[in-house]
Amino acid sequence: MTARPTAPDYSSLDPCVHCGFCLPACPTYLATGDESDSPRGRIVLMRALERGEIGADDAALLQHLDACLGCLGCEPVCPSGVGYGRGIQTAREQLFARRGPSPLAAAVLGVFRRDRVWRPAFTVARWLRATGLPRVLAGGGRAGFGMGMLAASAPATARGGAPGRRLARPSAAAAAPTVALFRGCVMDTLFGHVHDATRRTLEANGYRVVEVEGQVCCGALHEHAGDRAAAESLARSNVEALAGSADWIVVNSAGCGALLKAYGHLLGTEAATELAGRVRDVSELLADRGPRPGGELPLEVAYDAPCHLQHAQRVHAAPLAVLGAVPGLRLRLLPSSDKCCGSAGIYSVLRPDMARAVLDLKIQSFAQADPRPDVVATGNPGCLMQIGAGLRAAGLAIRVVHPVELLDESYRRAKIYG
Template sequence: MSGDVFDPEQLSRCISCGFCLPACPTYAMTGDEASSPRGRITLMRALQDGTLPPDDPTLAEQSSFCLGCRACEPVCPAGVQYGSLLEQWRVHQWRGRRRPPLARALTLVAGQRWLLRLLGLVRGAARGPAAAPPTGQLMLGCFERGLYPGVSRAARSLDPTLAVPAAQGCCGALHAHNGDLAGGERLARGLGEELPGTIVTTSGGCAAHLASVLGPQRVRELSTWLAGRPPGVELRVAGRRARVTLQDSCHLRNGLGVFAEPRALLRQVADYVELPSAATCCGAAGTYSLLRPKDSRRILDGKLDEIEAAGVDLVVAVNPGCLRQLRTGLRRRRSAVRAVHLAELLAEAATPDRP
C-alpha cells in the first residue's frame, strides 16, 4: 500500500459531486473523467489505498496533464484543497529521476541565489533601499528579474517606499509545483526571513505560494497593495481612450480570491473589457507551457481568439508566466494586441509628461 502519499483528511473531503467538472480546462478539452479533478482524486485514492500500483501509467499521465490552476477550488462545496493534493501527488510521482529533466533544471537554477542576483544586476531589475522609511519589501521573481526586469522597475516607480534587496532568493513556488514541496516551503520561509514585514510581489503564483507558507497577512500582490491610490492619467491609443482586458492569474484568483483589485485599477485609466474566459487558465501554469507545450497551446488558442475578437489594444497580466504565454501567442499570430504586466501599464499611466 502507498498510504502515506496524501493527507488523509484532505483526500477524504471530496464527495464526488461533479461541481468541479465544468471548471476544469483539461476536462473541457478531453471530456475524459480521468482528466477532471473528481477523476484525479479517484486516482489519488486508488494510489493511496494500493488499488493502483505506484508506476501505473495513468497516474503518471494525469498528474502531469493537470494544469494545477485550482479553478476547481472556488466551486467545490466540500472545500477540497485540490492544489495541495496535486503538490503531494507530484512529490510522489516525480521523485528522484522521475522528475521531468526540464523541471529539475529550472528548480536547480532558481535555487542558485548568486545566479539570480547576477541576472537581476545584468538585466537591470529594481534594487536598493526605499526612498523613505520602507513600507514593504518588493519581491523579485526568480525568472522575472531576468526575463522582465521592467516589471520590478515599474512597481518601484509606483511606490518608491518599497525596499528591493538585490540578494534575495527564490520564493519556492516553482519547487512546490514541480515535485519538491519541502524545498518550496524551505525557500519560502527563508525569503520571509530575508524580507521582514510585508512582502509585495508582482507575481500571482508567488503570492499564493508565499501566503500558504508565511500566512496571507505577510504577503500582498501588487494590485492589492496599490488599491485605493489616486489614479494615473488616462491611457490613450490613436487619440481615444485605450481599451484593455485582463487575464487572471489562476493561483491569485483561485488561491487568494484576488481578482477585483486589478480590474478596478485598470478601469481608472482605460476602458475595461472583460473576456468571457478571463478567469480560466491561459495554459502557462508555471512550467506547464514548457513541459507540455502542445496541450498548453491548445488551451491558449481559444483565449487568443477571444482577445482579438474583443477589439482591445492591450491585454494585461499579473503573473510573469502568463505574460510570457500571452506575448508568445500574440507574436506568433502577428497580432496588433500588446501584452503588458499590470505594473508596466500603471507606471505608464502614472508618467506625468506622457503625451
C-alpha cells in the same frame, strides 16, 4: 525507536460527491474531453493511489496527474468545498518522492535552485531580447513560440526602465508604511521594468519602498513539481532575508505571491507564518490607497486573471481597482479571462502540446472579441509571456502588460512623478 513515516494526507478530497460541476471549469478537460483529465477523474485516480490500487509508476496515472495545471480553477466552482489543490500537491509530493523528476524537470528546477545559475542564464536571454531577434523570429512552431515568450517579456515602451535595476534612492516620507519588494528570479531579470513601475506607483500612493538583499527564487516552481525539500530550502532563505524588513512584502508575480503567502504552511515556523501574514500582491496595496487616479489612457484593455492571484490568493477586485484608476481606459473581462493560459510554472516547458491547447482557447476569445482589445493586462510573468507568445503566433497585434505598467504610464501622463 524510529518514527513511522506519515501516510500521505488526501483528506481534503473527502467532501467530493462526484457531481461533476467542476468539469466545465477545468482547462485540460475542455482541451481533451477526457474524464481522466478532469478534476473528478483525477480525484478518483488519487484515491486509487492512496489505497494502493494503482501503483505510483502506473503510466496512465502519471499522464493524467502530470497533465493537471494546478490552476485551481476547479475549487471555486465546487459546491462541496473540495480542497483539490491540497490533494494534487500531496500526490505530486508522493510521486516525486517515489520516482523523482524527469531529466528535463530536474534540469529546469536545478537552474532555479541557484542564483548563480539562473541569473546569468536570464541575463543572456535579456541580451538576446535586446537584439530584437526574438520579436522577428516569434511564431507558431516550438522554437518560434519560445522566441515569442522572450519577446513578450520586453518593456512595452522605451521608457520601461533598465531590467533588474536596484532602487537608487530612499523614497517617500519617513513615516510612510514601508514595503519590501520581493524581487524573484524571472521578475528580477526579465521584468525589471515591472519592478520599477511597482516602486513608482507604490511611492505615488504613499508607501516607502525598501530594498532587501539576500532574496532567492520563491520556490513555487519546485513546490508545484512536488519537490518539497527544494521549496522549503528556498523559502527558509527568503524568510531569513526578509525578516523584520518592512511593514509589507510586496509581490508583483501572482505565482510567487501565492507561495510566499503559504510559507507558514510550508515551513510550519513562527517566523514563516509572521512573514506570510505581511505578504501582499502589489494590486492589494495600491487598491488600499484607492489608488490615486492618473492621466488619460484611451485604451481597450482586457484583464486576464492569473490563476494564482484569483484562485490561490483569492484576489479579485484589487487589479480591477488598479486599472479603474486610469481615466479613459475601457476595461473588459472576456469569457476566458478566468481560465488558465497554460503557463503554470514549468508546465509549458514540460508539456508544451497541452499548454498550447489550453492557451488556444484563450487566444480564440481575444481573436473573436469585438471590439478587439488593444492591450491584455495580467499580473504574472508566466502568463505575460505565454499569452504574449500566443498572440504573436496568432498574428494578433495586442500588447500584454502588467496592470501596474498601465497605472505607471497613466501617472507619467498626469506628471505625478514630476
